[in-house]
Every structure is written in C-alpha cells, then in structure tokens.
Amino acid sequence: MGIEFRNVTKSFGDTKVVDSLSLEIRDGEFVVLLGPSGCGKTTTLRMLAGLESVTSGDITVNRERINDVPTQHRDLAMVFQSYALYPHMTIAENIGYPLRVRKVNQVERAERVQRVAAMLEIESLLERKPRQLSGGERQRVALARAIVREPRAYLMDEPLSNLDARLRVQMRGELKRLQHQLGTTTIYVTHDQAEAMTLASRVAVMKKGRLQQFETPLNIYNHPANRFVAEFVGSPSMNFIDGEISAGTFVSEALRMAVNTEVAGQVTMGIRPEHIEVLTSPQDGAIAASVYVTELMGNETFVFLTVGPHRLIARAPADFRAEVESKVWLRLTSEKVHYFDCKTEEILTQRRSDAT
Amino acid sequence: MFAIAPVYWMLTISLKTEVEQFATPPPWFVFTPTLAHYYDAFITRGFGQYLLTSAIVAVISTAGALVIGTLAAYALARFELPFRLNRRLSLWILSTRMFPAIVTAVPLFLMMRDLRLLNTRVALILIYTAFNLPFVVWMMRGFFADLPRDLEEAALVDGDSRLGALLRVVLPLVAPGLAATAVFCLIVSWNEFLFALVLTQTEAAMTLPVGIAGRVTQYEIKWGVMSAAASVAIVPILVFALALQKYLVRGLSMGAVKG
Numbered sequence: 001m002g003i004e005f006r007n008v009t010k011s012f013g014d015t016k017v018v019d020s021l022s023l024e025i026r027d028g029e030f031v032v033l034l035g036p037s038g039c040g041k042t043t044t045l046r047m048l049a050g051l052e053s054v055t056s057g058d059i060t061v062n063r064e065r066i067n068d069v070p071t072q073h074r075d076l077a078m079v080f081q082s083y084a085l086y087p088h089m090t091i092a093e094n095i096g097y098p099l100r101v102r103k104v105n106q107v108e109r110a111e112r113v114q115r116v117a118a119m120l121e122i123e124s125l126l127e128r129k130p131r132q133l134s135g136g137e138r139q140r141v142a143l144a145r146a147i148v149r150e151p152r153a154y155l156m157d158e159p160l161s162n163l164d165a166r167l168r169v170q171m172r173g174e175l176k177r178l179q180h181q182l183g184t185t186t187i188y189v190t191h192d193q194a195e196a197m198t199l200a201s202r203v204a205v206m207k208k209g210r211l212q213q214f215e216t217p218l219n220i221y222n223h224p225a226n227r228f229v230a231e232f233v234g235s236p237s238m239n240f241i242d243g244e245i246s247a248g249t250f251v252s253e254a255l256r257m258a259v260n261t262e263v264a265g266q267v268t269m270g271i272r273p274e275h276i277e278v279l280t281s282p283q284d285g286a287i288a289a290s291v292y293v294t295e296l297m298g299n300e301t302f303v304f305l306t307v308g309p310h311r312l313i314a315r316a317p318a319d320f321r322a323e324v325e326s327k328v329w330l331r332l333t334s335e336k337v338h339y340f341d342c343k344t345e346e347i348l349t350q351r352r353s354d355a356t
Numbered sequence: 357m358f359a360i361a362p363v364y365w366m367l368t369i370s371l372k373t374e375v376e377q378f379a380t381p382p383p384w385f386v387f388t389p390t391l392a393h394y395y396d397a398f399i400t401r402g403f404g405q406y407l408l409t410s411a412i413v414a415v416i417s418t419a420g421a422l423v424i425g426t427l428a429a430y431a432l433a434r435f436e437l438p439f440r441l442n443r444r445l446s447l448w449i450l451s452t453r454m455f456p457a458i459v460t461a462v463p464l465f466l467m468m469r470d471l472r473l474l475n476t477r478v479a480l481i482l483i484y485t486a487f488n489l490p491f492v493v494w495m496m497r498g499f500f501a502d503l504p505r506d507l508e509e510a511a512l513v514d515g516d517s518r519l520g521a522l523l524r525v526v527l528p529l530v531a532p533g534l535a536a537t538a539v540f541c542l543i544v545s546w547n548e549f550l551f552a553l554v555l556t557q558t559e560a561a562m563t564l565p566v567g568i569a570g571r572v573t574q575y576e577i578k579w580g581v582m583s584a585a586a587s588v589a590i591v592p593i594l595v596f597a598l599a600l601q602k603y604l605v606r607g608l609s610m611g612a613v614k615g
Contacts, residue, residue, distance in 0.1 A: 051509050071512040084510035088528045098514040101524075145514070155513075 001062055001152045001185050002027050003048065008057035010043050010209075017043045019209040020057065025187065030179050033189045034196040035206035036232070041189045044206075045155050048187065049078050061152065072101075077146035078155040081162065083138045085130035091141050092117075092126040098149040116148045119178075136167045143178070153185040160195065172198055193233045197221065205229045227345035230270050230338060236302060239276070239312045241269045242342060254308020255287055260334055263348045268340040275336040276314035278303050279329040280322065286329035291322045305330065363590070370394070370583035377579055393580035394588070402559050403585045406567035411592065413477050413563060414545035417484035421541050422534065424485070425492025430522055432493065433500035434508070446497065453490045461554050468555055475561040483551050488541040495540075499533035500526065535603035543593055564589050 003025040010018040018040040025031050033041040046052040048059055050071035058065050066074055077098070085094050092113050093100075099109045117123045120140045130138060139159065146154055159175075160168045176199050179186050190196055196203045197217045205212040205220065205228075213225040224230035230238045243252030244266050250259045252269075279286055292304040292311070301320045305312045305328070314330065322328060339348040369377055371389040376382075397403040428449075432442050464483060465474075473479040503526060511521035527534065549565040556562050562570070568585050571578035597604065 049509075049513055051512070071509075072515045072517055074513075075515070076513065078510070078513040080506050080510060082504065082506050084504070084506035086507060086510075086525055097511070097516075097524075101511075101514060101516040101520055149515070 002060075003153060003185060003187070004058075004060045004063075005044070005048075006058045006060070008044070008047065008059060009055045010040070010047060010052060011055045017209050018047070021206075021209075021211050023204060023211065023214060025185060028183050028185055030176075030186045030188065030199055030201045032196040032200035032203045033187065033206060034191070034193060034203050034232070036191055038208075039206040040209040041191075041206050042157055045078075045157055045187060045189050049076055049155055050074050075152045076155055077149065077151035077153075079142045079146050079157065079159045081158040083130075083142040083159075083162075085138055085141055085145075087130050089129075090126065091122065091128055091130070091133070094130065094141055095126075095144045095148050098145060102149065112148055113144075116144045119147070120144050135163050136171065139163060139171060143175075147178075147182070151184070153187065154179075156186065156188040158190055159188075161190070161192070175199065193235065197233070203233075205232065207232075223347075224270075224338065225347055227268060227270065227340045227347075230340070230347075234272060236273050236313045236315075238270045238272050238338075240340075241310050241312075243267065243269060245339070252308075252310070255310065257287060257332065258285060259337065261337075261339065261349065263339045266342045267348060268342055268345070270338040270340060271332055271336065273302070273313045273315040275333040276312065277331040277333070278305070278314050278316050278320065278322075279331060282329050283331065286331050289328050289330050291324055291326050291328055293324055294320070294322055303328075366583045367587055369579055370587045372580070374580060393584035397581045397584045398588070401581065402562075403564070403567055403581075403588075405559060406562050406564045406585075407588065409477060409560075409562060410546060410564040410589070413480045413484060414542055417481045417488060417545045418538055418541040420481065420485040421488035421492045422538060425489050425537075426496050426527075426534070428489075429493045429496035430500055430526070433497045434505075446494070449490045449493050453487075457487070457550055461550060464551065465554050475556050475558045477561060479555050480548075480552060480561075480563065483555070484545040484548060487548075488544060491544075492537055492541065495533065495537045496530070499530040503529055532603040532606035535600040539593075539597050539600055539604060542596060546589070546593055 003023075005021050005023040008018060008021045009016060021040075021044060023031075033044060035041045043052055047054050050066070050069065054067050059067055061074070061076075085091075086097065089097065092110075095113045095116060096109045099112060104112070113126070114123070117126055120143060122137060122140045122144060125133060125137060125141070130141070133141065139162075142159065160171055163171060172195060179199075188195075188199060197220075200217050202215060203217050203220050204214040207228050213220055213229050215223075220229060220233055224233065224238075227240065231240070241252050241255065243250050243255070245251075245259060245261070245264045248258060248260070250257045250267075250269060282288075287307060289305040289307045289312070292306050294304070294316075295302040296318065298318065300318050301316045303314045303316050303320065303322065305314060307330070312330075337349075340346065341348055368384075368387070370393050371391070372383070372387050373390050373392070376387045398407075432446055436442070437445070468474050468479045471479075473482075507525055507529070508521045511525045512518070516524065547565060548563070549569065552563040552566045553569070556566060564585065568582050568589070571582045571585075
C-alpha cells in the first residue's frame with residue numbers, strides 16, 4: 001500500500017517540527033525515518049497514524065487523502081516505544097483487542113490470536129499479564145497485536161530502543177524476516193543508524209524537521225547528500241577536515257595531499273575510517289600522523305590519530321599494533337573522499353548511484 | 357481515641373435504657389442492652405423511610421456525578437481546548453466549591469419551588485450531583501493526567517473509538533481512583549444536612565440526617581432513637597468503604613509514586 005507525504009508541515013506555535021516534508025513510500029517497502037532526537041521523525045509517524053494533526057500539506061494512503069480521517073478508521077497498526085500493552089488485560093486479550101473492537105467473533109478471534117502467537121513464539125504467555133513479561137516478550141506481544149488484524153501498514157516508533165543490546169540485534173533480524181514474510185508496508189522510526197542500515201529498503205534521513213536524503217541504505221552510506229548525513233550514518237563516524245583545494249592539492253594545517261577532483265576552493269573533506277590505511281613506515285604521498293590511542297574491537301582495531309590539530313579515526317586490521325604517540329603514515333583512498341561546501345555543507349563531488 | 361469515643365458513646369446510648377443513659381456516673385461498659393430504641397426508630401417511627409430516601413438520593417447522585425464528572429475530567433485532561441480553556445475551566449469548576457453552601461440555599465430553594473420540586477427526591481439528587489461534580493472532575497482529572505497517553509493512543513490505532521478506549525482501556529486502569537472518588541461522593545451525599553433540611557419537610561422526602569435531627573424537639577431530645585438511627589446510618593458507608601478498601605488505598609495514593 002503506497003503512502004505519500006506531500007509538503008507536510010507540522011507546527012507547534014511558531015516552531016516547525018516538520019517542515020514541508022515530501023516522501024513517497026511504495027507498496028511493501030520498509031522505510032526507516034532516521035535522525036537525532038527532535039528531528040521530527042516521530043511527529044511524522046504520529047501524523048500518519050492520526051495522533052497529531054497536520055498543519056499543512058497532504059498525507060495520502062493509496063492516493064486517498066487521510067488528513068481528516070480519524071485514527072481508528074485509518075487501518076494502520078502502530079508499535080509504540082513503550083509497547084503500550086494494556087496492563088489490565090491478559091496477553092491473549094491484548095493481542096485480541098484490535099479484533100474485539102472490530103467485532104470479530106470469539107472463535108475466530110481466539111484462532112487468529114493463537115496463529116499470531118505461534119508465529120512469534122509467545123503461545124506460552126497468552127494467559128499472563130504484561131507486567132509478568134520481560135522486555136523482549138512484551139516487544140513480541142506488541143508486534144503480535146499489530147500483526148493480528150493484517151493492517152494496511154505498520155508504523156513502528158523506536159520499537160527496539162528499550163531492549164538490551166543483544167536482544168535488540170536479535171529482534172532486528174526477526175523484524176526484517178517478519179516484514180519480508182508479511183510483505184506489508186512498514187515505516188520505522190529510529191535514531192540508531194545501524195537499525196536503519198540493516199532494516200530499511202530505503203532510509204529517510206531527517207534533521208530539524210527537514211528531509212535530508214531519501215535513498216537506499218547503500219547510497220546513503222556511499223553517497224551522502226550533505227555533511228549531516230555523512231556524519232550521522234556510519235560508526236565510527238566519518239572524518240572531516242576543513243581545508244582548501246588549489247591546483248590539485250588539498251591543503252590544511254599540517255596536512256598536504258594531492259587530490260584528483262574538479263572541486264576547488266574552501267571545502268570540508270570527508271573520509272570514512274575504513275578508507276584510511278595506516279602504515280607503520282613512510283611512503284610516498286602518505287600523510288604523517290601520530291597515534292593517539294588504539295582500540296581493539298576483536299575483529300578490527302580503531303586507530304585514533306592526530307594530524308597536527310586534526311583528530312581522525314581509521315579502521316585497521318585486528319592484528320594492527322602501535323604504541324601511543326608512535327609515528328604512523330596515512331594513505332587515503334582518493335576515490336572514496338567526499339568534499340562538502342564549507343558553508344552550506346552540501347556535497348560537492350559528482351554523485352553516482354550504485355546499482356542496488 | 358477522639359475518633360472512636362463519640363462513636364462508642366453513640367452506640368452504647370442506642371443500646372441503653374433511658375434510665376441508664378442519664379445515670380451519673382454513666383455505666384461505661386456494663387449495662388443492660390436493649391433494642392427498644394431501634395424498634396422505636398425503625399418500626400414505630402418512619403426512620404426506615406428516611407433510610408430509603410437517603411440511600412436512593414445518595415446512590416443516584418453519586419452515580420450521576422461520576423458519569424458526568426468522569427467524562428468532563430477526561431475531556432479536560434486530554435483534549436487541547438482553545439484559549440487555554442483547559443486550565444480556566446478547571447479553576448472555574450473548582451471555584452464553585454469554594455463559596456459556602458449556605459449562600460446557595462435560598463436561591464436553590466426558590467428555584468426548586470418554581471420548578472415544583474420542593475419535597476422531592478429529584479431536587480436533592482440534582483443538587484447533590486451538582487455539588488459532587490467539581491470534586492469528581494478534579495479527582496478524576498488528576499488520575500487521567502497520570503495515565504500514559506500511549507495506552508489510549510494504542511487503543512485508537514487498534515481501531516477503537518474515543519469512548520471505547522475510555523471504557524475499555526482508561527477506566528479499568530483508573531478504577532481505584534474511581535472507587536475512592538465514589539466513596540467520598542457517597543459520604544458527602546449521605547451525610548448532607550443543610551439542603552435536605554431546607555428543601556424537604558415531608559416525611560416522604562426527608563433524608564436520614566434531617567430525620568435524626570428532627571428528634572430534637574421543643575419538649576424532649578430523643579437520645580435513644582437518634583443514636584439508634586445514627587448507628588444504622590453508619591453501616592452502609594462502612595460496608596461500602598470496606599468493600600472498596602483494596603481500591604481505596606491504591607486510589608488515595610495513586611499518582612503519589614510513579615508505578
């Protein structure tokens with residue numbers, strides 16, 4: 001089921017929480033709204049659910065304008081960050097609630113609750129009350145309640161953020177699998193870029209109520225539209241150095257490097273940690289740096305470096321060893337370097353779309 | 357001690373013969389119990405009738421105040437009204453509780469006379485409902501405000517109407533608060549004296565407090581009958597409060613700590 005936001009704005013008083021947002025979500029897509037807290041992503045979701053009014057613009061579902069349709073008639077299911085399970089009802093009653101209010105008869109209701117519970121492996125919990133459940137179990141119940149009535153779309157508001165790290169990764173996988181299985185359009189809000197990258201078919205990055213970029217995770221990662229997207233997506237974060245390009249050379253304090261780009265003038269250079277190679281012996285064209293500290297992650301090592309006043313992070317193999325303050329040399333993969341406008345922070349390098 | 361002593365005194369008076377009631381020193385614990393006053397009050401005199409009137413008036417006015425007050429409180433707690441009306445309306449509702457009740461006694465008497473409702477239960481029900489409303493609104497508004505919005509929003513997204521969400525999700529969760537509020541309203545209505553005195557003079561419409569007070573006459577004070585009737589008057593409230601005790605404690609401390 002297709003969903004479209006057309007120039008949607010939401011203001012609280014004088015502040016625009018969402019600012020002329022336009023998004024077109026195709027049927028069956030898994031779209032993640034990604035951004036830091038206060039970027040308007042949750043408000044966007046709540047407008048779609050009908051829990052917030054739209055100040056201006058249109059929201060359509062299957063080309064039908066739903067701005068003025070009350071929440072209960074939109075036929076969308078929502079999973080809340082707090083799960084919002086009804087504390088006075090058993091798990092079976094919780095899951096069956098959407099069917100009960102739709103006057104589905106008791107026999108069919110029980111059958112459907114049973115089927116969904118089996119799918120999410122929570123059959124043994126059906127007679128319990130929400131407070132007797134662990135976080136992960138509650139999460140499953142909340143999902144079951146959303147799935148049981150086969151809605152037109154799922155809306156998820158940071159559903160995994162209350163789980164511990166291990167469970168989060170596990171549920172993330174299950175969510176993706178579930179969505180694949182059901183094939184229902186899903187809109188998922190998170191501030192966790194890892195969730196966005198792993199789950200989404202397309203990611204919409206938002207900042208201060210404005211859409212920054214709406215593309216596949218791979219394109220977002222490899223071809224960020226601006227410095228904000230580049231910085232927000234990826235962990236550890238992209239490195240940025242302010243400098244000037246003239247005559248094929250990038251110059252900044254304590255750093256000179258030959259570049260192959262048509263961009264010139266004052267720029268911000270951005271490079272991801274995995275595109276910096278750390279060498280322990282000098283090499284032609286390599287940049288001299290010193291090791292600030294190294295962090296062994298097990299499968300790789302993060303090397304924190306200083307180049308004059310600049311601080312950089314590089315990814316090195318797990319067996320990389322270097323003493324603190326020891327001298328190293330850096331080689332940057334030049335075709336992976338991004339250049340951003342110093343003031344507008346927009347990307348300057350030519351954009352190419354990777355085949356997806 | 358100060359709370360229990362008058363009740364004990366009243367109970368023992370109601371069971372003593374008139375001679376023992378006025379003996380000096382009073383027989384504190386040992387006396388010959390008699391149910392004569394109870395017989396006198398409820399069989400010979402019309403206290404049964406008063407009791408029934410009191411019960412009808414108290415129950416209906418409490419129910420009325422709860423229904424209307426709960427809906428109003430929910431609206432005030434959840435809907436954003438223009439011109440900061442939420443706050444203004446709430447304060448205005450509270451202010452109606454602030455003036456002394458006696459101020460309204462005469463206007464209400466005239467109103468009820470014109471409406472031909474003097475000496476009827478309807479008059480008392482209307483007035484008690486109105487007087488309990490601000491209390492219900494304020495209590496329930498607080499309970500609703502403490503409830504996370506997520507639950508109602510979930511109910512709406514799940515396809516329920518506002519009223520459905522209120523009945524199926526919100527009210528069961530504030531049941532303890534509702535119970536506590538109900539007990540208070542019931543006590544207020546049950547014990548109300550002023551309006552009952554002003555508005556009802558006939559046996560048929562008289563409530564228990566007025567009936568009891570009526571035994572203080574020019575010629576004699578029927579201590580035995582009054583005590584007997586008052587002792588009986590305590591019972592329904594006591595039973596109701598005990599039945600709801602489980603909820604009462606939770607209701608009174610609701611919102612005190614986040615749970």
